[in-house]
Amino acid sequence: MTDNRLGTAISPYLLQHADNPVDWREWGPEAFAEARERDVPVLVSVGYATCHWCHVLARESFSDPGIGELLRQDFVAVKVDREERPDVDASLMASASAFTDQLGWPLTTFLTPEGHVFFAGTYFPPSPVGQVPAFRQILAAVLDAWTDRRHEVDANASAIAAAIRQGAEADRTAPRGAVGGGGAPRLPAVDEIRAVVDQLARAEDTTYGGFGGAPKFPSAPLLEFLSDVAADGGEQASALLDRSLHAIRTTELTDADGGVFRYATRRDWSVPHYERMLYDNAGLLAVAGAEQARGIADFLRDTLRRPDGAFVAAQDSESTINGRRVEGAWYRLPLDERGRLDPPPLDDQVLTGWNGLAIRGLAIAGARHGDAEMIALARGAADAIVAGHLTDGHVAVRSSTPRGTSTAAPTIEDVGLLAEGLLELALVTGAVHYAEVARSLVADGLAGRFDADPVLAAAGTVTGEQPQTAVRSGTVALAGAAATLAALTGDQSLRAAAASLVADRAVTGTERTFGHADALGVALALGRPSREVVVVTSDPDDPMRSAALAARRPGTTIALVTPTQARAWAAAGFELLTGRADDDGAAYVCHDRVCALPARSADALSAQLSDASR
Known part of the structure; x- marks a missing residue:
């Protein structure tokens, strides 16, 4: 029965x-x-x-x-x-x-x-x-x-x-990051954050790369923190990052088609646990080199992408061979032999937050490596999620499948990760409507507009979002989005809100980095003076665009727009773009929105950026 x-x-x-x-x-x-x-x-x-x-x-x-x-x-x-x-x-x-x-x-x-x-x-x-x-x-x-x-x-x-x-x-009640039980949120000092790299260096597996023993995970948030410190001038962090990415790229953890498995069961990155998650691959896109990022983007495009442009959650570890479910057998075949067997099935769930992470990773990688297809993939996912999971700029759906939409309520992961992804996409494409949606999402997130699960609420066991080692935190992403909006709008209450969101996590991260590395990255950005770079050009191949992107570092917001787009941003209330529309072929380097005279060549822009970094 x-x-x-x-x-x-x-x-x-x-x-x-x-x-x-x-x-x-x-x-x-x-x-x-x-x-x-x-x-x-x-x-x-x-x-x-x-x-x-x-x-x-x-x-x-x-x-x-x-x-x-x-x-x-x-x-x-x-x-x-x-x-x-x-x-x-x-x-x-x-x-x-x-x-x-x-x-x-x-x-x-x-x-x-x-x-x-x-x-x-x-x-x-x-x-x-x-x-x-x-x-x-x-x-x-x-x-x-x-x-x-x-x-x-x-x-x-x-x-x-x-x-x-x-x-x-x-x-809920403790002052975030406060010392001595009160006062404003206290972020760790920049030197404290950079010193965390020494801890990570001691934890590095110097034989096989990565950190710790078996099982061995790609830990994308940790690698992004290393990338942030490296961009801030940290040579040790840069070397650690390069060795870890090389290990992930050249071992069994990366499949022949470019997709990355969830983890390896052995210390030398062999014998993977074969499922492939959207979040691991999306997170690695933000830090991977050109070849590695291209492989991951191909996997997302060819395997996880739906016809409407959104990405599904994962591909299974098991495939059916001769009527039996077998783990890893399909992946162990050469690429040209896989077509004779049914591939492992997909987890066909479209998750708002995970798609936000993919949008962000594709936008960052596409801009960094000059890859227009990655940015197009990001736009396709963004358009699909905004159309299918949002209502009037608010997340209405956390999860959907071809069978319908889930009744599960959206979480801070959905709001924060999507807001951060849409802002990255807006800044590299100049499309202001993505930034407008992100601004609405950040307002929702900061207002705490989330419905508590009724069973957990009645039991008194609502924990809120917990720190993770594999997925960028929605809370941290919300903070990152709020800080970016502060740079774009001049609303410093958003920067204060960002500090409040990450302070506790960042303070903890200076002692226990794994699980809090993403908060340390945002705290590092907040610890630096705000710098804004705006490139206004009608020429998509203008070398000033590349010069600006090369200056990406914690605390710097980079906007690439045409004159027409600059006018739309200003009209939408993004004050950083006010007055920029009438000067095609100009780049502005600003500190807290106080800008130097415009640069009109890549060399001039690079010189301004170099002077500003001293």
């Missing part, structure tokens, strides 16, 4: 479990109301569509009719797609950290009907392996505790929920 309710789900991950002999429910108040009525615990299993070990757990346990019957009788079983509901995933991860430091997906949690976690783990095998119990043993132990030691269950659940609630309350 089954009452699986995932058949109409939007999420591809949930649909993968629609045929399980498990009475799966989607996350929501209804599942917890059923648990209260039946007085049973709630199993919440979290994963995503291209997760290899999620597939393994599904084949071994969730396809087992006996386990399905056990779950039907004694639990309410809930499936969560961590891509669709990152707020739920963040809250459950925070609770799971009380039980294990080996966090990841699949995430297996057990909750009271009030929504409080009382036990958690990750993957559990069908039979015991060493000290790891079998999944059936876990279910039996949880049920035994629920039936015979309910007071212990309630006490544990309440203590964990209280700790999360206290942490979230402290984060």
